[in-house]
Amino acid sequence: MANGAERRLYWGAILTILALDIITKQLAETHLHPSAGRSVFGDWFQLRLVYNPGAAFGLHLGPYSRWIFLAIAVAVVVLLFQYHRSAERGDWFRQLALGLVTGGAIGNVIDRIRSSQGVVDFLDLGVGAWRWPTFNVADMAVSCGAIAFAISLWREDARREALREADTGRPLPPETPAPEISGARPGD
Numbered sequence: 001m002a003n004g005a006e007r008r009l010y011w012g013a014i015l016t017i018l019a020l021d022i023i024t025k026q027l028a029e030t031h032l033h034p035s036a037g038r039s040v041f042g043d044w045f046q047l048r049l050v051y052n053p054g055a056a057f058g059l060h061l062g063p064y065s066r067w068i069f070l071a072i073a074v075a076v077v078v079l080l081f082q083y084h085r086s087a088e089r090g091d092w093f094r095q096l097a098l099g100l101v102t103g104g105a106i107g108n109v110i111d112r113i114r115s116s117q118g119v120v121d122f123l124d125l126g127v128g129a130w131r132w133p134t135f136n137v138a139d140m141a142v143s144c145g146a147i148a149f150a151i152s153l154w155r156e157d158a159r160r161e162a163l164r165e166a167d168t169g170r171p172l173p174p175e176t177p178a179p180e181i182s183g184a185r186p187g188d
Helices: 004-031 062-086 092-114 137-166
Strands: 038-041 045-052 119-127
Touching: 004 045, 004 092, 004 119, 004 137, 062 092, 092 119, 092 137, 119 137
Parallel strands: none
Antiparallel strands: 038 045, 045 119
């Protein structure tokens, strides 16, 4: 279980992402017009107000998309909270990763609840007709946090493997085949 500093990191990341997400979405809705892009760095980076009723990359499941994705997001937030509570003490990187994903997920859940138009997206990257799907601060937090979470899981596996190799007195886990004791092969 996380210590006090790690819990503060987790909750601090959530609150920071939520604040940035809510403020930037309000600014986008106030100062941008739907579909008319505002150039920041030429054609490469624009601010463009888009409402996404679906999920990532415009995935849409028909008239009930809003409620389906809302339910999925709430379930994911609950699961992420469980990961937060069960993370090893001292794993601040995992706490930060989980806080980023959770904060981003909650930010988009708030949009789904408050408006039937969908999630507010406004960051538009690309060149000419080749554009990345428009996104927001919450989406960036979810993406960066998910990558960081995957790295933390990989690091945990590597750490456990190193401990296993260092401790020769430990029995092999069931999924690892036992080493051959004699030179004979099975079936000889």
